[in-house]
Amino acid sequence: xxxxxxxxxxxxxxxxxxxxxxxxxxxxxxxxxxxxxxxxxxxxxxxxxxxxxxxxxxxxxxxxxxxxxxxxxxxxxxxxxxxxxxxxxxxxxxxxxxxxxxxxxxxxxxxxx
Amino acid sequence: xxxxxxxxxxxxxxxxxxxxxxxxxxxxxxxxxxxxxxxxxxxxxxxxxxxxxxxxxxxxxxxxxxxxxxxxxxxxxxxxxxxxxxxxxxxxxxxxxxxxxxxxxxxxxxxxxx
Numbered sequence: 001x002x003x004x005x006x007x008x009x010x011x012x013x014x015x016x017x018x019x020x021x022x023x024x025x026x027x028x029x030x031x032x033x034x035x036x037x038x039x040x041x042x043x044x045x046x047x048x049x050x051x052x053x054x055x056x057x058x059x060x061x062x063x064x065x066x067x068x069x070x071x072x073x074x075x076x077x078x079x080x081x082x083x084x085x086x087x088x089x090x091x092x093x094x095x096x097x098x099x100x101x102x103x104x105x106x107x108x109x110x111x112x113x
Numbered sequence: 114x115x116x117x118x119x120x121x122x123x124x125x126x127x128x129x130x131x132x133x134x135x136x137x138x139x140x141x142x143x144x145x146x147x148x149x150x151x152x153x154x155x156x157x158x159x160x161x162x163x164x165x166x167x168x169x170x171x172x173x174x175x176x177x178x179x180x181x182x183x184x185x186x187x188x189x190x191x192x193x194x195x196x197x198x199x200x201x202x203x204x205x206x207x208x209x210x211x212x213x214x215x216x217x218x219x220x221x222x223x224x225x226x227x
Binding site for chain 2 (some may be wrong): 002004009032034036041042043044046051056066089091092093095099100101102103104105106
């Protein structure tokens with residue numbers, strides 16, 4: 001039972017354009033959402049997060065949007081740069097005994113120069 | 114730099130031969146996690162320690178064990194590796210439980226079973 005789903009295994013975007021990565025979740029107890037970035041042969045590194053009390057969080061070129069009614073979040077990267085090429089994991093957690101981090105399967109983003 | 118270090122980066126073991134993967138941290142974090150990630154799949158939590166308290170996930174096979182002799186080190190023991198246990202094993206730490214506290218991941222150990 002995959003509670004966090006990333007339905008696009010891969011995405012290619014032209015350098016300078018916007019990259020949009022999508023994530024859906026099924027567990028209504030999730031109240032905190034994160035995006036991690038992973039380069040080959042390295043562990044995931046934290047990118048940006050959002051609490052369920054917000055619908056948008058922005059950090060430089062990265063913005064995460066949360067639609068609680070649709071149980072959907074997205075990561076926008078603008079403008080996209082070659083160094084953004086990596087695998088992006090969506091993750092979610094809850095509270096009060098449900099704190100463990102549950103990951104999606106990842107989306108491989110390739111930025112085309 | 115404070116970090117999470119996993120050794121070795123690559124491990125080859127024989128079918129059925131016990132193997133131990135190691136994780137160390139200099140962050141002085143209370144919580145240490147072990148995740149298994151198979152190809153094209155989501156990282157899956159196997160278990161975690163909060164200080165000395167061990168928390169096993171319900172669907173983690175008995176073949177997987179863990180030890181945390183002190184704050185800095187945590188080990189993953191696979192008693193009888195099968196071909197299906199070939200995966201990337203990720204160690205992570207956090208100061209407290211809960212994703213809001215931030216997880217720091219190691220670079221992982223890629224396990225091959227022959």
